[in-house]
């Protein structure tokens with residue numbers, strides 16, 4: 001894994017955007033895997049600024065989001081479809097029909113999961129997957145204990161995840177209890193992975209990830225076995241005292 005420690009959230013967002021823009025410029029027909037949550041918001045802002053200032057085009061780009069809450073339609077401000085439209089898609093020149101997100105209000109979740117996997121396969125998989133990490137090591141919405149072989153599936157959200165995500169909802173009661181997420185096996189098929197980690201509250205998760213342990217109880221640990229992962233973290237996530245131990249570069 002390549003590890004890059006940035007000064008702060010602003011620099012982390014800039015570094016992530018620079019990588020995404022580079023890949024899109026090299027391959028304008030890129031398939032990008034995108035994430036939600038607080039962490040990638042700054043990256044999306046940088047992509048928008050660059051689009052306006054430098055004209056980087058997403059006309060031929062396809063995107064697949066990691067996950068969506070079950071029961072929330074795209075018009076619901078708390079759905080991940082709404083988040084992505086508001087934070088990125090409506091501000092760049094991507095064709096909205098090329099932005100794929102699981103349908104949270106499907107009548108048939110089994111079919112929806114299969115459809116999503118088939119769409120991914122038809123596109124030849126994700127070229128670059130952007131990832132965040134939950135404090136319990138979840139990636140997408142794959143909670144501890146999820147099989148490393150899993151494909152797009154329905155998950156019951158961990159109570160810690162519900163609590164953590166309640167900050168985006170009017171009240172904790174309104175946080176959905178289930179979601180559709182790409183599986184860990186699906187994520188691992190991406191050709192390249194860019195993991196963003198920001199803030200002191202993620203420090204323990206970073207340390208566990210970098211311990212090299214690979215264990216289904218800590219979903220992100222599988223990234224240790226992916227051949228092309230870059231982790232961008234800010235100093236707060238890296239831990240003040242860790243700066244001498246975890247240096248920029250490979251390990």
Ligand SMILES: N[C@@H]1[C@@H](O)[C@H](O)[C@@H](COP(=O)(O)O)O[C@@H]1O
Pocket residue numbers: 035036037038039040066067131132133134139140141161165
């Ligand atoms: N499903 C998302 C994840 O994809 C995200 O990585 C995680 C961390 O979110 P944040 O970046 O807000 O800490 O939260 C959510 O549960």
